[in-house]
Amino acid sequence: MNESILEVEEVTKLFGGLAALDDVSFSVEAGEIKAVIGPNGAGKTTLFNVLTGVYRPNSGRVILKGKNIIGSRPDQITAMGMIRTFQTVELFEGMTVLENTMVGCHSRSKYGFLSNSLRIPRAMREERRIFEEAMQILTDVGIETRASDEGMNLAYGQQRMLEFARALASQPEILLLDEPAAGLNPYETGELSNLISKLRDRGLTIIIVEHDMGLVMGISNDIVVLDYGEVIARGTPDVIKNDPKVIEAYLGIGTE
Amino acid sequence: MARRKGIVETHSYRTFLIVAAFIFILPIWARPIPGEALHMDIVNLMVLTGIYACAVLGLNLLLGYAGQISLGHAAFFGIGAYTTAILCTRFTWFPTWLGVILGASLAGAIGWLVGKPVLRLKGNYLAMATLGLGEIAFILFSQLKGLTGGTVGMLNIPPLSIFGLKFDTDIKFYYLVWAIVLVIMLLTINLVLSRVGRGLRALHSSEVAADAMGVNTGSYRVKVFVWSAVLAGLGGALFAHFQLYINPESFTFALSILFVTMVVVGGMGDIWGGLVGVVALTFLPSIIQVFPEWIPGIPESLTNFSNYALVLYGLLLIIFMIFLPKGLSYGMERGVAAGRRSAKLLLDRIRAHD
Numbered sequence: 001m002n003e004s005i006l007e008v009e010e011v012t013k014l015f016g017g018l019a020a021l022d023d024v025s026f027s028v029e030a031g032e033i034k035a036v037i038g039p040n041g042a043g044k045t046t047l048f049n050v051l052t053g054v055y056r057p058n059s060g061r062v063i064l065k066g067k068n069i070i071g072s073r074p075d076q077i078t079a080m081g082m083i084r085t086f087q088t089v090e091l092f093e094g095m096t097v098l099e100n101t102m103v104g105c106h107s108r109s110k111y112g113f114l115s116n117s118l119r120i121p122r123a124m125r126e127e128r129r130i131f132e133e134a135m136q137i138l139t140d141v142g143i144e145t146r147a148s149d150e151g152m153n154l155a156y157g158q159q160r161m162l163e164f165a166r167a168l169a170s171q172p173e174i175l176l177l178d179e180p181a182a183g184l185n186p187y188e189t190g191e192l193s194n195l196i197s198k199l200r201d202r203g204l205t206i207i208i209v210e211h212d213m214g215l216v217m218g219i220s221n222d223i224v225v226l227d228y229g230e231v232i233a234r235g236t237p238d239v240i241k242n243d244p245k246v247i248e249a250y251l252g253i254g255t256e
Numbered sequence: 257m258a259r260r261k262g263i264v265e266t267h268s269y270r271t272f273l274i275v276a277a278f279i280f281i282l283p284i285w286a287r288p289i290p291g292e293a294l295h296m297d298i299v300n301l302m303v304l305t306g307i308y309a310c311a312v313l314g315l316n317l318l319l320g321y322a323g324q325i326s327l328g329h330a331a332f333f334g335i336g337a338y339t340t341a342i343l344c345t346r347f348t349w350f351p352t353w354l355g356v357i358l359g360a361s362l363a364g365a366i367g368w369l370v371g372k373p374v375l376r377l378k379g380n381y382l383a384m385a386t387l388g389l390g391e392i393a394f395i396l397f398s399q400l401k402g403l404t405g406g407t408v409g410m411l412n413i414p415p416l417s418i419f420g421l422k423f424d425t426d427i428k429f430y431y432l433v434w435a436i437v438l439v440i441m442l443l444t445i446n447l448v449l450s451r452v453g454r455g456l457r458a459l460h461s462s463e464v465a466a467d468a469m470g471v472n473t474g475s476y477r478v479k480v481f482v483w484s485a486v487l488a489g490l491g492g493a494l495f496a497h498f499q500l501y502i503n504p505e506s507f508t509f510a511l512s513i514l515f516v517t518m519v520v521v522g523g524m525g526d527i528w529g530g531l532v533g534v535v536a537l538t539f540l541p542s543i544i545q546v547f548p549e550w551i552p553g554i555p556e557s558l559t560n561f562s563n564y565a566l567v568l569y570g571l572l573l574i575i576f577m578i579f580l581p582k583g584l585s586y587g588m589e590r591g592v593a594a595g596r597r598s599a600k601l602l603l604d605r606i607r608a609h610d
């Protein structure tokens with residue numbers, strides 16, 4: 001298929017003596033939807049935190065587009081084209097839907113304290129561009145009519161969409177989704193599934209941590225199963241569904 | 257939406273023009289208020305207001321926008337004051353305006369040195385560290401006798417003069433200070449309406465999310481801290497050239513708390529609110545001072561504002577945090593809106609009655 005855009009190589013992250021991630025390796029190909037599943041406490045969110053530079057792993061490498069990003073700051077990783085959403089919605093309080101989305105444009109804009117204080121024309125042009133891009137993304141996600149409302153005042157499903165919009169504003173190549181369907185009703189989950197497929201068709205690479213097996217099996221090309229910080233299986237949805245180790249560790253009763 | 261955003265922006269700049277016009281005409285009708293009890297020199301107080309406003313505008317960016325507390329900004333105010341005072345009294349040829357610039361710059365430089373390590377701390381720890389900074393600065397001002405004149409302080413600081421123009425009266429200083437404040441104000445409005453302003457507010461709300469969205473929060477924190485130190489230093493330097501005399505008592509913990517109280521009372525994260533807070537708290541002592549004189553037989557200790565200033569600031573902080581966390585300006589806005597609503601309701605009822 002395609003070349004790999006992200007390589008996770010032998011990553012280990014210890015908390016005290018406990019290995020939250022134990023020698024985890026997998027690779028992600030450009031344009032695929034990769035799902036990471038596993039029971040609670042399997043290390044999925046820790047994995048995201050390592051990928052996005054929040055945690056530094058004890059050993060191992062993460063290669064993003066050919067460059068080792070271990071030790072890079074979260075904002076630097078975002079600027080390299082990999083951005084995440086959060087399991088618990090982390091919108092910016094007191095900021096409008098539009099402003100929230102505009103913050104997502106941060107990594108692709110550069111004018112700082114001085115230029116903006118002095119309102120130099122180039123900084124003003126950049127502001128204009130940020131505004132227009134953010135509005136366009138809100139339109140894409142379908143919440144542009146709420147642009148001037150405070151983000152926190154949206155219904156939960158729309159808050160999720162806003163988180164999406166904010167992440168997309170950075171024009172990422174890789175989108176990390178941490179349980180995006182959590183708290184959504186079946187209709188909203190369906191919408192979400194459509195949106196994710198649409199983004200993939202546009203060329204985005206997506207890594208998704210999710211408990212909703214219907215969603216995971218329906219959209220992902222490839223699945224990595226974590227249990228106690230170790231990769232216990234990987235493969236296409238069909239392979240995973242029938243893997244005895246996975247059934248034992250996780251799916252168990254879940255397989256219909 | 258484009259229109260709506262436009263309205264928000266012009267709203268800020270229109271308020272700016274109104275405030276600027278008001279400040280320009282204020283001294284024309286604001287003569288010292290005569291009478292036995294209330295002797296307030298409005299122009300003089302407004303100069304002090306403007307001086308404090310420099311520091312508070314910066315602190316509001318730090319505390320109100322970026323959400324980083326500092327309980328030691330009196331240190332930067334003092335550094336600004338002492339720098340220019342020392343330079344201009346030691347070397348009589350030293351240009352006073354250069355002293356002011358160097359004072360602000362040194363405050364910024366020390367803000368950077370201190371801020372780099374200290375801003376890794378958050379919340380209570382940052383409060384503690386900045387509190388320590390304020391105390392250290394105060395002790396140095398009092399103990400470096402050869403340099404600062406110790407507790408006696410420094411006398412005979414020359415008045416500010418810029419290219420031959422001497423600012424040696426209240427009214428001249430008034431226009432100078434407020435021209436400076438208005439420029440800072442304009443820069444601040446520009447900043448908070450930009451991506452940097454959004455980045456600071458994002459950092460305030462959720463640091464993890466701000467990081468993840470590409471905001472370099474570490475660098476933003478240091479930059480806003482340094483900028484606020486520069487502005488406090490500038491205020492301090494102007495203070496020295498206005499009072500013409502400084503001693504360590506002007507730069508105590510009480511001043512740091514006064515700055516924080518001004519931000520909180522006015523409205524955190526609201527530039528105009530900050531200004532309201534500065535005006536209210538600078539005029540407060542003069543207004544309060546009046547009351548004890550009306551009460552016969554009141555103890556001497558209660559007639560001096562500085563004796564109970566901290567108690568009052570503390571009380572104000574508590575009251576505003578509980579009842580008006582968004583500050584005075586927001587409260588006034590709400591009050592006006594509520595007044596309008598009830599007036600309209602009353603009118604509607606009267607009409608319905610007819």
